[in-house]
Amino acid sequence: MLLSEDKKSILITGGAGFIGSNFVHHWCHQYPDAHVVVLDALTYAGNLENIASLEDRENFKFVKGDICDRSLIAELLKEENIKIVAHFAAESHVDRSILGPDAFIQTNVIGTFTLLESFRHYWNDKNKPEDYRFLHVSTDEVYGSLEADDPAFTETTPYAPNSPYSASKAGSDHLARAYYHTYGVPTIITNCSNNYGPYHFPEKLIPLMCINILLGKPLPVYGDGQNIRDWLYVGDHCSALETVINQGKPGETYNIGGNNEVKNIDLVTMLCELMDELAPNLPVKPAKQLITFVKDRPGHDRRYAIDATKIKTELGWTPQETVEGGLRKTIQWYLDNQVWWQPLLSQEYQDYYQKVYG
Numbered sequence: 001m002l003l004s005e006d007k008k009s010i011l012i013t014g015g016a017g018f019i020g021s022n023f024v025h026h027w028c029h030q031y032p033d034a035h036v037v038v039l040d041a042l043t044y045a046g047n048l049e050n051i052a053s054l055e056d057r058e059n060f061k062f063v064k065g066d067i068c069d070r071s072l073i074a075e076l077l078k079e080e081n082i083k084i085v086a087h088f089a090a091e092s093h094v095d096r097s098i099l100g101p102d103a104f105i106q107t108n109v110i111g112t113f114t115l116l117e118s119f120r121h122y123w124n125d126k127n128k129p130e131d132y133r134f135l136h137v138s139t140d141e142v143y144g145s146l147e148a149d150d151p152a153f154t155e156t157t158p159y160a161p162n163s164p165y166s167a168s169k170a171g172s173d174h175l176a177r178a179y180y181h182t183y184g185v186p187t188i189i190t191n192c193s194n195n196y197g198p199y200h201f202p203e204k205l206i207p208l209m210c211i212n213i214l215l216g217k218p219l220p221v222y223g224d225g226q227n228i229r230d231w232l233y234v235g236d237h238c239s240a241l242e243t244v245i246n247q248g249k250p251g252e253t254y255n256i257g258g259n260n261e262v263k264n265i266d267l268v269t270m271l272c273e274l275m276d277e278l279a280p281n282l283p284v285k286p287a288k289q290l291i292t293f294v295k296d297r298p299g300h301d302r303r304y305a306i307d308a309t310k311i312k313t314e315l316g317w318t319p320q321e322t323v324e325g326g327l328r329k330t331i332q333w334y335l336d337n338q339v340w341w342q343p344l345l346s347q348e349y350q351d352y353y354q355k356v357y358g
Contacts, residue, residue: 225265257306
């Protein structure tokens with residue numbers, strides 16, 4: 001362990017979002033005596049319901065705020081005596097970055113810079129403790145797109161982002177790297193493949209398909225459906241991040257993947273078959289009748305694939321969940337938690353959906 005449990009005081013940015021909230025639950029379960037502070041601006045994809053079950057914990061604190069608010073960040077780091085920053089807060093949806101890139105530059109680049117600057121000064125004031133960490137959680141999309149027979153992304157793959165979203169995450173990665181090499185700030189970068197699991201906002205592929213099947217709505221598949229993604233169950237991702245915080249070396253990058261490359265059309269078909277099996281009284285059955293091919297998104301990357309050899313050989317982490325097992329858990333969660341996702345289908349969401357899929 002990097003720190004004794006009573007010293008694992010952590011600031012988790014974006015902790016009411018999808019991956020962030022899953023990590024909050026994971027950390028609180030693993031370290032019940034740790035002091036946990038969650039900072040989230042509660043924009044459209046942030047949801048307090050995601051962490052509502054933790055609010056009564058004596059050593060848990062939620063703060064509504066923006067990572068671009070430097071005075072707030074500085075105050076939180078100092079007053080809460082933070083040892084670890086786990087930085088999830090980001091605008092993260094490619095389609096939304098195409099419609100409006102401004103928010104992506106503001107949150108992902110300026111916000112990360114603000115956090116790094118605040119943490120640098122705080123860490124310096126503490127006389128640069130060796131056991132402090134700044135974990136920057138990023139994406140494999142910074143590496144661009146692969147052809148069918150290209151080797152998977154490694155930590156040394158050149159950056160080649162193709163969307164405003166991935167470009168903004170690439171910029172934030174470069175800042176995190178620079179703060180280690182220039183100032184010695186103990187940053188660690190992780191680049192993960194596509195996550196799925198509980199608390200996933202319904203604009204993303206897997207929850208979108210699950211919810212549309214339950215509603216009997218078309219299942220929009222971009223282009224020819226042959227785009228390939230490596231799917232990582234969010235619980236596996238959380239365990240990898242815990243491992244990186246405890247054992248990873250400052251200044252290093254670790255790729256985190258699920259070892260599960262699947263074509264989009266095959267994934268949607270698998271979801272349809274599992275929903276046919278697990279969901280009673282579907283309005284349309286078999287659900288694959290709902291599959292509808294739509295115009296491809298601009299700059300749509302063809303294939304992502306993660307080579308996670310480094311985190312396996314150096315830190316001993318490997319994913320535990322298969323695609324089918326993870327999808328079963330995910331579908332069952334959406335079936336059991338309709339009161340969670342139904343309020344998210346707001347007018348704003350419907351307007352966005354119409355812009356993207358027509």
